[in-house]
Amino acid sequence: MYSKIKIKADNVNFFYGKVQALKNITIxxxxxxxxxxxxxxxxxxxxxIRLLNRMDELIPNSSMTGKICLSGVDIFNCLCDPVDIRKRxxxxxxxxxxxxxxxxxxxSYGLKVNGIKDKSFIEEKVEDALKKAALWxxxxxxxxxxxxxxxxxxxxxxxxxxxxxVQSEVILFDEPCxxxxxxxxxxxxxxxxxxxxxxxIVIVTHNMQQAARVxxxxxxxxxxxxxxxxxxxxxxxxPNDPKTEAYITGRFG
Amino acid sequence: xxxxxxxxTLIFLGSIIYFISTRGFKVISWEFLTQGxxxxxxxxxxxxxxxxxxxxxxxxxxFALPLxxxxxxxxxxxxxxxxxxxxxxxxxxxxxxxxxxxxGLFGLAVFVNFFKFGVSILSGSLTLGILALPxxxxxxxxxxxxxxxxxxxxxxxxxxxxxxxxxxxVLPTAxxxxxxxxxxxxxxxxxxxxxxxxxxxxxxxxxxxxxxxSEVMALPYHIxxxxxxxxxxxxxxxxxxxxxxxxxxxxxxxxxxxITLRQRxxxxxx
Numbered sequence: 001m002y003s004k005i006k007i008k009a010d011n012v013n014f015f016y017g018k019v020q021a022l023k024n025i026t027i028x029x030x031x032x033x034x035x036x037x038x039x040x041x042x043x044x045x046x047x048x049i050r051l052l053n054r055m056d057e058l059i060p061n062s063s064m065t066g067k068i069c070l071s072g073v074d075i076f077n078c079l080c081d082p083v084d085i086r087k088r089x090x091x092x093x094x095x096x097x098x099x100x101x102x103x104x105x106x107x108s109y110g111l112k113v114n115g116i117k118d119k120s121f122i123e124e125k126v127e128d129a130l131k132k133a134a135l136w137x138x139x140x141x142x143x144x145x146x147x148x149x150x151x152x153x154x155x156x157x158x159x160x161x162x163x164x165x166v167q168s169e170v171i172l173f174d175e176p177c178x179x180x181x182x183x184x185x186x187x188x189x190x191x192x193x194x195x196x197x198x199x200x201i202v203i204v205t206h207n208m209q210q211a212a213r214v215x216x217x218x219x220x221x222x223x224x225x226x227x228x229x230x231x232x233x234x235x236x237x238x239p240n241d242p243k244t245e246a247y248i249t250g251r252f253g
Numbered sequence: 254x255x256x257x258x259x260x261x262t263l264i265f266l267g268s269i270i271y272f273i274s275t276r277g278f279k280v281i282s283w284e285f286l287t288q289g290x291x292x293x294x295x296x297x298x299x300x301x302x303x304x305x306x307x308x309x310x311x312x313x314x315x316f317a318l319p320l321x322x323x324x325x326x327x328x329x330x331x332x333x334x335x336x337x338x339x340x341x342x343x344x345x346x347x348x349x350x351x352x353x354x355x356x357g358l359f360g361l362a363v364f365v366n367f368f369k370f371g372v373s374i375l376s377g378s379l380t381l382g383i384l385a386l387p388x389x390x391x392x393x394x395x396x397x398x399x400x401x402x403x404x405x406x407x408x409x410x411x412x413x414x415x416x417x418x419x420x421x422x423v424l425p426t427a428x429x430x431x432x433x434x435x436x437x438x439x440x441x442x443x444x445x446x447x448x449x450x451x452x453x454x455x456x457x458x459x460x461x462x463x464x465x466x467s468e469v470m471a472l473p474y475h476i477x478x479x480x481x482x483x484x485x486x487x488x489x490x491x492x493x494x495x496x497x498x499x500x501x502x503x504x505x506x507x508x509x510x511x512i513t514l515r516q517r518x519x520x521x522x523x
Contacts, residue, residue, distance in 0.1 A: 053410060060334065087412030097403035100426050109421065110411035159407065166411055 005072075006031040006170060006200040007052060012066035014047055014056065021047045023224045025066070029217070034192060034201045036215035036232065038208060040247070043221040045204040046094075049172050052202065053089035054082040070170070087114065089170040090163030094178045096155035098147035098162075103130075103139055106147045106158055110166035125165050133161035134191055153184025160191065171195065173203040177210065189214050208248055212236050220244045270501070277498030280491050286499070290457065299496055301461055305374075305469030306503065308462065309453060310443045312378025313385050318435060320382075321389030328390075329397040330419055349387035354447035356384050361451040375465040377453020384448055385438035392434020396427035429515045436511040440504050446473040456482060472500040 007029040014022035022044045029035045037045045050056045051068060054075065068075050075085050098106050107126045116122060126143075130136040135157045139150070147158055156176060163171055173192070177185040192201060192214045205211050211218050212232060219229040220241075228235060228244045239245045284298050291297035324345075332338045360380030370376040400423050408418040424431075446454075454474035462469045479493040 055406060055410060058406075058409070083412055083414050086410050091406075091410040093403060093406065093410075095403060097401070097407045099404055099407065099422055109408070109413075113408075113411065113413040113417050113421070162407070162411065 004031040005029070006070070007202070008067075008069040008072075009048075009051075010067040010069070012048070012051065012064065012068060014044070014051065014064045015062060016059065017061045021224050022051075022064075025226050027219055027226060027229055029200065029202060031200050032196060032198070033216040034196055034203060034214050035217045035219065036211035037202065037204045037219045037221060038206075038211050038247070039221035039227075041206075042223075044224040045221050046174055048221070049174055049202055049204050050091075052170070052172055053086050053091055055086075055091065057082065087166060088168055089172060090166060090168035091172045091174065092156070092159050092163060092176045094175045096152055096159055096179070098150070098155050098158050100146070100148055102144045103147050103150070103158060104143045107162050107165045110162055114166060129161040129165035130158075132164050132195070133157045134187065134194075135161055151184070153180050153187060156180060156184065156188060157191065160188075160195075164195075168199065170200045170202065173201065173205075175204050175206060178206065185210070208236075220247060222247070273494060273497050273501060276491070276494035277496075280495035281498065285495060289460070299470075299472070299475060299492070299499065301458060302470040302472045302475040302496065303499060303503070304461060305454070305471040306443055306473070306500070308374050308469060309377050309381055309449060309471055310439060310507070312374060312465070313381035313442045314435060314439060316378055316382035317385040317389050317438065321386050321434075322393050322431065324386075325390050325393035325397055326419060326424075329394055330415070330423070345387050345390050349391065352447075353384060353445050354450070356380055357448040357450050357452060359383070360448060365452055371466060372451070372453060372455070372468050373466045374453055374462055374469050377449045377469070377471075378465075380448045380452045381442045381445060384445060385442050388438045388441065389431075389434045392437065393427070393431045396430025396434070397423060399430060400426045429518050432511055432515040432518070436508050436515075439507045439511065443504050443507070444473055444500060446477050449474055472496050472503070476500070 005028045007027075009025050009027045012022055012025040013020065025044075025048060037049060039045050047056060051064065052070075052075075056062055056064070064076070070085070070088065074080070099109065101109070104126055107129050108122045111122050111125055116125075127136065127140075130139065130143075135154060138154060139158075142149075147155065150158060160171075160176075177188055180188065189210065192203065195201060203211075203214065215232045217230065218232040218235040220227045220235065220239075220243075222243060228239060228241045230240075235244065236248060239248065282298075286298055286303070287300055288298035289301050290299065328338065328342065332341075357380065360376055360383075364370045364376035364379050365372055368376075370379075404422055404426065405418055408422045409415070413421070449471055453469055454471045455468040456470070456475070456478040458468055458470050476493045476496045479489040479496065483489050
């Protein structure tokens, strides 16, 4: 039913200086589906996900070959401005990283840098984003207080709301629950399942149960290579590659 | 043992304040604060010197803050990591160690003579500004480096440009640290004598400065003058202590204002 390819990575190689972090990654991610990327530390998961909104190029001495297409358009094409790509592909980071501003300003920031000035529209959008991120009930009375006063889980949901406010098409989650407790994690996972209705989601995670719970497709990375990619159900029940099986059954990693 | 060191330091600090206060307090009066000197410096007040120091300090910060901040932003956010940039960094740090009288001579040669600004508030402010530059640059650089990379990434990932990120996220976050640099420089600049010796200061001026091209009286130079020139050394000495007290008080006041601002800034989002 959802067969449209949203993100297409074609033969992607990525280098930090001379060290090759990604080797010939080819992967198709479908629209409005959750794709999980699993693998041991240092396998290139984060590097890969950060390519999808062109955050990797902030790293000096890095270089890449291959093609990544978003809705069929090559995002590394020289005509593409990385700033425009990032407006379409939002990102939630490993550690909650709210700005040292009020809750309201955290969310309105993305709208403001996108040139929106209409105050009532911004207010509406902020409320909307907070509701979508399941945070509105908790913060509606203190929306002008500092975001740093929120708990870790609330901060992470705020970061998600911040993404949602700018109307992204894709949201990248880079180990979003790495620093959260189980209850906050459950809330984030619930949220991801909810957001799937409107957004294409890519999530990097160390937690295999999490990948199994939230994703439709799973990619297993090892030492910069894509070992296996397929329906989450298949990867976890009948993996093709013995390395995948070894990893998901906890024999290494 | 370590506690003893603190006590010794506090004793020095306390005795400075004690001596300056007890000796200076005698001459402080409403007249002293609100009038110009009369009768060969032995009567009247030192208002022109207070105003002069205020202008010079303000001028120096006005010149050094934007320039220093811009340098720090370039060095932290834009410059590539290269040998040349490292050299620039080291040079800036060394600039902070140059003796202030050297800045004074430089100011005389460049601002007073070459640019023909004359002995004036402008020349003095520029000279003091150069003295303050390395302080402001290194404090700002430190403050900028302390801003976590993660919130820069957050801003960029929302589709903000690099400049928008710096302007809206990095600078406000670094502001308390930058203000600390400004406070330090104010303290340093207000009290400097050597840089204004040849570039701005006069022992006595009629009335108040009329433009940025006027010579001015300034507290530190006035103290120096009272102790070394003039014909009534005994009365002048008392006035010099009075000036010292005012200078001390001015620096504390300006620092106090800046510290309050910084605390407020910091307190807003912690």
